[in-house]
Amino acid sequence: MSVTAPPASVDATLAMLTSRGYLAERALATVVFLALRMNRPLFLEGEAGVGKTEIAKVLSAALGRRLIRLQCYEGLDVSSAVYEWNSSAQMIAIRLAEAAGDTDRAQLSSDIFSEHYLIKRPLLQALEPDMAGAPVLLIDELDRADEAFEAYLLEVLSDYQVTIPEFGTIKAPQPPIVIVTSNRTREIHDALKRRCLYHWVDYPNAQRELAIVKSRVPGISAKLSQQVVNFVQALRAQDFYKSPGVAETLDWATALTELDARALTAEVVGDTLGALLKYQDDITRMQGDTLQKVLKEATEET
Structure with a gap:
């Protein structure tokens, strides 16, 4: 992986993202540029599937940096996210020392709580020096983690350091590029948000979504791509439990291409809704008159 210098302007950032x-939109490129220049974490909030996680992947690939991903979930703790001690290896070391008659407890304690026995999890890995430059640290779906873990992140995101009671403080020689995402299933505390630059990633407008589909689904016809985007945009205006994101748009467009569809029909839409909608109640609502209405809106313009 070749190393690339961070972009020198908003236009260069926009071009870098586009090239990948x-x-x-320009507002997102601007906040990405500022996060890189200011060494500040970037907090991206928005509905699932709008491309928040993809930003970290693109930055990793474009800048030639290692991507370290911490997937958050309920019950995530320090031992899974930051570090833990290799207790089995420590126990073996203690027994070997006892068998050898080594009774210097202070020295033994220092030995078993050394870096050799330290298991580094994603947050600690992100603070290590890297010849390719500081890595991209993706803290994904922070809203799924508990508030206690969110509070623990304050030290990491404020000073780019972690304090281990038995070992000491480990500080990054160069701050990692931090992307924090949230689907807003709960509110993130202001104390953490203040340490970040913030951007709400919204659904793209029809023009941008059409460009995304054409870029990411090669071989799709101009007519079908337009109808797909029209249909999805119309769906988002409905009162569904979960509106489709860009990821679902791309999945659906790919599925339709694999089926050699050339245009949307009631039959092909009904057969492939599972690629677009992920809840049975939403799929059930997209039947009969509702399907015909949305399909008419999607196809009458092409």
């Missing part, structure tokens, strides 16, 4: 197939 991420068609961002």
Whole structure:
């Protein structure tokens, strides 16, 4: 992986994202540029599937940096996210020392709580020096983690350091590029948000979504791509439990291409709704008159 210098302007950031197939609006490119220049974490909030996680992947690939991903979930703790001690290896070391008659407890304690026995999890890995430059740290779906873990992140995101009671403080020689995402299933505390630059990633407008589909689904016809985007945009205006994101748009467009569809019909839409909608109640609502209405809106313009 070749190393690339961070972009020197908003225009260069926009071009960098575009070159990797991420068609961002200028406001998003601006906040990405500022996060890189200011060494500040970037907090991206928005509905699932709008491309928040993809930003970290694109930055990793475009800048030639290692991507370290911490997937958050309920119950995530320090031992899974930051570090833990290799207790079995420590126990073996203690027994070997006892068998050898080594009774220097202070020295033994220092030995078993050394870096050799330290198991580094994603957050600690992100603070290590890297010849390719500071890595991209993706803290994904922080809203799924508990508030206690969110509070623990304050030290990491404020000073780019982790304090281990038995070992000491480990500080990054160069701050990692931090992307924090949230689907807003709960509110993130202001204390953490203040340490970040913030951007709400919204659904793209029809023009941008059409460009994304054409870029990411090669071989799709101009007519079908337009109808797909029209249909999805119309769906988002409905009162569904979960509106489709860009990821679902791309999945659906790919599925239709694999089926050699050339245009949307009630039959092909009904057969492939599972690629677009992920809840049975939403699929059930997209039957009969509702399907015909949305399909008419999607196809009458092409």
